[in-house]
Amino acid sequence: MPEPMSSVSFPPSFLWGAATSAYQIEGAVREGGRTPSIWDTFSHTPGRTAGGEHGDIAVDHYHRYREDVALMAELGLGAYRFSISWSRVQPTGRGPAVQVGLDFYRRLVDELLAHGIKPAVTLYHWDLPQELEDAGGWPERDTAYRFAEYAQIVGEALGDRVEQWITLNEPWCSAFLGYGSGVHAPGRTEPAGTLRAAHHLNLAHGLGASALRSVMPARNTVALSLNSATVRPVSQDPADLAAARKIDDLANGVFHGPILHGAYPETLFAATELVTDWSYVQDGDLAAINQPLDALGLNYYTPALVSAAETEVTGPRADGHGASEHTPWPGADDVAFHQTPGDRTAMGWTIDPTGLHELIMRYTREAPGLPLYITENGAAYDDKPDPDGRVHDPERIAYLHGHLAEVRRAIADGADVRGYYLWSLMDNFEWAYGYEKRFGAVYVDYSTLTRTPKSSAYWYGKAARTGALPESDEVF
Numbered sequence: 183m184p185e186p187m188s189s190v191s192f193p194p195s196f197l198w199g200a201a202t203s204a205y206q207i208e209g210a211v212r213e214g215g216r217t218p219s220i221w222d223t224f225s226h227t228p229g230r231t232a233g234g235e236h237g238d239i240a241v242d243h244y245h246r247y248r249e250d251v252a253l254m255a256e257l258g259l260g261a262y263r264f265s266i267s268w269s270r271v272q273p274t275g276r277g278p279a280v281q282v283g284l285d286f287y288r289r290l291v292d293e294l295l296a297h298g299i300k301p302a303v304t305l306y307h308w309d310l311p312q313e314l315e316d317a318g319g320w321p322e323r324d325t326a327y328r329f330a331e332y333a334q335i336v337g338e339a340l341g342d343r344v345e346q347w348i349t350l351n352e353p354w355c356s357a358f359l360g361y362g363s364g365v366h367a368p369g370r371t372e373p374a375g376t377l378r379a380a381h382h383l384n385l386a387h388g389l390g391a392s393a394l395r396s397v398m399p400a401r402n403t404v405a406l407s408l409n410s411a412t413v414r415p416v417s418q419d420p421a422d423l424a425a426a427r428k429i430d431d432l433a434n435g436v437f438h439g440p441i442l443h444g445a446y447p448e449t450l451f452a453a454t455e456l457v458t459d460w461s462y463v464q465d466g467d468l469a470a471i472n473q474p475l476d477a478l479g480l481n482y483y484t485p486a487l488v489s490a491a492e493t494e495v496t497g498p499r500a501d502g503h504g505a506s507e508h509t510p511w512p513g514a515d516d517v518a519f520h521q522t523p524g525d526r527t528a529m530g531w532t533i534d535p536t537g538l539h540e541l542i543m544r545y546t547r548e549a550p551g552l553p554l555y556i557t558e559n560g561a562a563y564d565d566k567p568d569p570d571g572r573v574h575d576p577e578r579i580a581y582l583h584g585h586l587a588e589v590r591r592a593i594a595d596g597a598d599v600r601g602y603y604l605w606s607l608m609d610n611f612e613w614a615y616g617y618e619k620r621f622g623a624v625y626v627d628y629s630t631l632t633r634t635p636k637s638s639a640y641w642y643g644k645a646a647r648t649g650a651l652p653e654s655d656e657v658f
């Protein structure tokens with residue numbers, strides 16, 4: 183059970199950060215030689231995003247980064263996780279780097295460092311240069327080599343000033359939502375292509391990690407961020423347990439198997455044998471993927487509840503990954519997803535902080551000795567300014583409190599969690615949902631692009647400054 187709202191303190195070295203990603207905040211999509219990424223193309227394709235919304239301007243962070251860094255500093259944040267737009271630094275996804283693009287990130291990092299905020303760079307948060315998609319995208323092996331080259335370029339440019347590196351953000355979404363259900367860019371719906379994409383993303387991670395290490399100072403750390411699911415069966419019935427096993431393989435094992443252990447789970451091969459023969463896994467790939475990691479990033483929002491398709495379960499079915507007539511789960515037609523009971527956020531995602539504790543403890547067992555970071559956690563609510571212009575979001579404070587308390591409980595239980603990045607610093611382009619879903623601790627008025635910290639930003643800022651969760655009766 184989540185702890186009651188009370189003061190909970192963290193180790194002094196615990197890192198308190200916030201996270202964003204390039205396409206969701208930067209805008210300036212045609213500046214400095216940047217070319218379209220798959221998300222530019224997808225969001226400009228009619229019917230793909232809510233209201234046809236796109237990231238052309240987003241929250242204009244490209245021009246307002248100084249203001250945004252100042253805001254983080256005022257709040258007292260210790261770290262900032264952001265991603266690099268591949269199309270900004272290597273517009274066609276191959277060839278020489280564009281210095282104007284790299285200069286933007288150099289300036290951003292210098293601004294962060296000048297304010298005492300630790301930068302954490304994610305190289306790939308879903309925005310593949312369109313030219314690489316035109317050449318086949320992630321189902322194509324060459325994309326992994328292109329990523330390694332790009333990683334080297336960015337590592338060379340920023341490795342002297344950024345210590346924390348993340349190769350990929352949530353490769354599950356890139357592969358399974360981008361090439362399976364098609365609710366994310368590039369919007370393809372190919373069951374076999376989904377698993378090919380997953381393998382090539384794994385390869386990209388491994389080759390990218392090696393490329394980074396070949397050009398960066400040894401003190402820098404290399405990690406990746408997984409949206410590893412906490413998968414729960416509706417019952418202990420063998421059919422429901424088998425359903426949970428299958429989804430666990432397709433959500434988690436497909437990535438952590440090769441990355442942490444150097445092998446895909448045998449049960450994954452069995453579950454997907456009608457979809458693919460995995461012949462694209464070449465000799466040497468598993469060794470290339472199984473690079474030592476310095477840390478693992480976990481992104482957590484809500485648990486998954488599954489059963490065998492024939493199990494009768496009352497209540498709505500939902501897997502929380504958006505509506506599509508195509509499943510993101512190849513080979514799992516015999517599995518049903520159910521709405522976990524409990525209160526939900528504006529995304530319809532059930533609030534269950536215990537799932538975060540479960541996830542942390544799972545990876546504490548899965549990868550003993552590997553430092554963990556929560557690289558994303560947060561909630562969308564229908565935030566609106568009061569007449570006095572302030573934005574009160576007590577639900578988000580409760581969400582953050584509940585989840586951070588579970589992180590603290592995991593640390594007490596022996597987990598090595600080094601930091602937490604709130605998703606997100608500010609409201610932004612929430613992919614296929616457009617601007618309607620507000621995840622920010624900072625409110626953005628989309629007509630003026632004015633930033634207003636919500637009460638959760640002040641709450642979180644106090645937690646960051648004091649290293650303890652504020653008392654529940656404190657007003658922000």
Ligand code: FCB
Nearest residue numbers: 203351352409605612621
């Ligand atoms: C994660 C993404 C992030 C944001 C949050 C809500 O899956 O990494 O960009 O969309 O979900």
